[in-house]
Amino acid sequence: MSSLLQGVNLYLIGMMGAGKTTVGQLLAKHLGYGFLDTDSVITQSAGRSINQLFAEEGEAAFRQLESDVLAQVCAYTRLTIATGGGIILRTENWSYLHHGLVVWLDVPVELLYTRLAEDTTRPLLQDADPQGKLRSLLEQRTPLYSQADLKITVREEQTPEDIANRVIEAIPSVLKPQVSQ
Ligand SMILES: Nc1ncnc2c1ncn2[C@@H]1O[C@H](COP(=O)(O)OP(=O)(O)O)[C@@H](O)[C@H]1O
Ligand SMILES: O=C(O)C1=C[C@@H](OP(=O)(O)O)[C@@H](O)[C@H](O)C1
Numbered sequence: 001m002s003s004l005l006q007g008v009n010l011y012l013i014g015m016m017g018a019g020k021t022t023v024g025q026l027l028a029k030h031l032g033y034g035f036l037d038t039d040s041v042i043t044q045s046a047g048r049s050i051n052q053l054f055a056e057e058g059e060a061a062f063r064q065l066e067s068d069v070l071a072q073v074c075a076y077t078r079l080t081i082a083t084g085g086g087i088i089l090r091t092e093n094w095s096y097l098h099h100g101l102v103v104w105l106d107v108p109v110e111l112l113y114t115r116l117a118e119d120t121t122r123p124l125l126q127d128a129d130p131q132g133k134l135r136s137l138l139e140q141r142t143p144l145y146s147q148a149d150l151k152i153t154v155r156e157e158q159t160p161e162d163i164a165n166r167v168i169e170a171i172p173s174v175l176k177p178q179v180s181q
């Protein structure tokens with residue numbers, strides 16, 4: 001599989017709670033790739049949490065940091081990159097994402113909500129109706145997530161390892177092997 005990918009980066013996109021960070025680490029291990037999470041790069045370099053950045057700088061400033069990180073990351077190869085759920089919002093980000101293979105982890109809202117019900121690290125879900133918020137974000141973002149090269153539909157019983165395996169199995173369907181002359 002690594003030889004078929006030829007070092008091309010894998011970008012995981014999808015909603016908060018879809019499992020991008022969790023599955024991305026497993027995928028990197030399977031592929032012999034490095035792993036990066038855009039949220040972690042941002043929080044490490046800013047020395048502040050995502051909650052702090054949203055509260056102190058605002059979402060627009062966070063989105064700029066996210067674009068800056070993506071622009072830097074795409075200079076490297078052999079990486080699996082877990083993105084933040086909103087990375088798809090800026091058109092300019094797609095010019096970076098399309099340098100690699102983009103995989104959408106599509107997870108039903110009910111499952112996202114179950115996973116994140118106790119979570120306090122996603123500022124956009126600090127809402128009176130977090131499930132409704134997830135539903136409306138997914139509705140707004142679905143046309144953008146749909147621009148991925150690969151869509152992996154996730155069911156409740158599937159473990160992160162199952163999902164990583166499904167991604168690996170699906171890669172050949174979107175990559176043509178190079179014919180040697
Ligand atoms: N396939 C899965 N099955 C059960 N729980 C999962 C699965 N994938 C992720 N999780 C859990 O859901 C939460 C959100 O996962 P995370 O990887 O942080 O998602 P994202 O980065 O897409 O927001 C974490 O608590 C994680 O352990
Ligand atoms: O969907 C979003 O807009 C966001 C998703 C988060 O990342 P995860 O998708 O890893 O939770 C994080 O970037 C921030 O809270 C905003």
Ligand SMILES: [Mg+2]
Pocket residue numbers: 020021037039082083084
């Ligand atoms: Mg994440």
